[in-house]
Amino acid sequence: MSLLLRQVVFEGETVDLLIAAGLIQKIAPSPADFSADEVLEGGGLTVVPGLYNGHTHAAMSLMRGYADDMELQSWLTTKIWPLEEKLTEELVYHGTRLACLEMIKSGTVFFNDMYWHFHGTARAVEEMGLRAALSAVIIDLNDPGRLAEQIAVNRDLYQASRDFSDRLQFVLGPHAIYTVSRAGLEWVRDFAAEHDLMIHLHLSETEPEVKNSLTAFGCRPVSYLAQLGLLSERLVAAHAVWLDRDEIALLEKNQVRVINNPTSNMKLAVGKTFAYRHFVEHGVLVGLGTDGCASNNNLDMFETMKISALLQKFAVHDPTVQPASAVWRMATAAGAAIFGLRGGEIGVGRPADLLLIDRERPEMAPGHNLISDLVYSASGAVVDTTIVAGRVLMHQRRVPGEKEIIAEARAAVRQLLR
């Protein structure tokens, strides 16, 4: 299947764009003499790369607005965890479909997920057409029996993942250093190396995690991971806010990738700002994530880009920090590179993970600077068309089956609350 995007604006010029085998094959001034199986009339919409969401728990869309404005520990123990215990693969499937729908409608082409009932998530992503890196939650709470179970599950998932489409990437998901035993982390390290897998871990999100690490392991979290040999370019660390400069240097030295989740950090009041400047000075590859809907409460990466840039400026008292172009890169090319993907930039040979943006909207006018408008003024609603791996998932803001997906997610929640 080849696809021709006719008459789209790319870097100020009106071009035609030929896509085949999921890749951009040709770009030339419009009208070009390209032919294709399918033609999409761009009508002067602007083409930009799609967005890469570096940290999510997609099916938590079912918990959007279920519990807000609460102290972290009681929020988890009285609200989130009791509901999660009642989840089934089917409910996770419906929650993930809702999340995928929201992501498609707000211009996200890829997400890095960690959640329960893996097959529910995987099935939803396969159907909905997004790219994703998916991990099951590994938590053993220092119980060897539980670890043995998790290892068996993850071995099976790895085998099963070989039948997934190439949009899906199986990842190992040790939850955090305070929920996974040393033996568990060592197994993750070895299995990842053996099968060339990424590792998705929550790292230093809160101060108690650091204090606990000092007590339990006699060192800060990053040093502990270094001792275990977990630090490498396979490791994607979500949050990474409670770090000192030595830890940041260690992450850089070992080419660990880091995902900042500013909205979630603010909503949960984690008490510290992501040290963006230090990460950049150290040359760490930094991406951007929304986190799950229970702590954000949406999956709109446009909003997350703005909040990221605002929080940086505010926290370090300098309006020049993290300019629009930098945060745009975090959400596109850097986000893709972290997961070994070549998307996030537009060019011949690059994956056709693209958005068509409608600039004929008041919030995109007068249009002095496209990237500024995308980062500081847009919401996901400016996206007209979302294309992933050369397939049109949304056009003119319509996603097939939208009403049904929402209705089924509502039914899933009724079942969950029963």
Added chain:
Amino acid sequence: MSLLLRQVVFEGETVDLLIAAGLIQKIAPSPADFSADEVLEGGGLTVVPGLYNGHTHAAMSLMRGYADDMELQSWLTTKIWPLEEKLTEELVYHGTRLACLEMIKSGTVFFNDMYWHFHGTARAVEEMGLRAALSAVIIDLNDPGRLAEQIAVNRDLYQASRDFSDRLQFVLGPHAIYTVSRAGLEWVRDFAAEHDLMIHLHLSETEPEVKNSLTAFGCRPVSYLAQLGLLSERLVAAHAVWLDRDEIALLEKNQVRVINNPTSNMKLAVGKTFAYRHFVEHGVLVGLGTDGCASNNNLDMFETMKISALLQKFAVHDPTVQPASAVWRMATAAGAAIFGLRGGEIGVGRPADLLLIDRERPEMAPGHNLISDLVYSASGAVVDTTIVAGRVLMHQRRVPGEKEIIAEARAAVRQLLR
């Protein structure tokens, strides 16, 4: 002209809502036996009060994305001020129309504005149908000649405002204590009292303003205003971030109204968080504003609500601060009350300043809590219909003349940049 909103959801119940003379006249379970000149089929959309934007410079929509990520002083002197010098009434008219269009499309029914070329703004608001409190910028820089001019202008504007529709409120707009002389502020105080006008002032937005006040007047800004007799329920103070607790107590004692602009404060890196908790403890009436598009860069009050609540939680390291219901109230009932309006709540006898919200969208599903979803997940794109003073300004997201307004704003910018 009467208007019947048929089959809308209000507080969980499907009702019909009868509007006449700009007010809500009747509410009853649907179908009610109301008749009206015009019927709008709600089709199960949810009715909520419209949003009140407490601090804007509407025509700065022309400068959206023109200059970002700059140090405050060079941003003003090399970018914003040189462009503002070239503004004309006609350009301000086109910029304000664009701003009004954006506000209508994102659910704002009222805004409190301060800007140059007053008549350009007023004409745009009259045409676009929003409510507004409008002030010209009073800046005399201690020049008695300039003050005399400004007084003459404002006397004329006050006279002219008597012919405005009752959606418009004329307000005096002394820019700030560091740009208006003591004599200027005294004139404002007396003219406002004589003619029962509100006063719109920037107060303690940055630390230099406080330092300058200590040097120039020997006291902090709020004490200076107290000495001049400016503190009263007429005064609407925008920003008010660099205040100590004594100043907050003084504002409360004198019933001064305060507008928090969290997005602008973050983007410009003003270095301090609005002391929301102290204002609430002191019982100060607090509203919410976007500020102008040069420092935000949009006018979407939904986004501003979220950023407000997030920033409070993050700054005081407590996720329970400014819950969704509190920030919703700031943007609705409190915002209206500050300007002596009875909107912001839905009830018989209240102004028909209403929104119809589409909850059949992924970011509004599953829908555990409407107010949480509006504050933490929605953008302005969830608004289907905007009604101001009983008149439908947008329905099914269509505003008459939208394309032309955007095109004319673009043409205005080309002229401005020539």
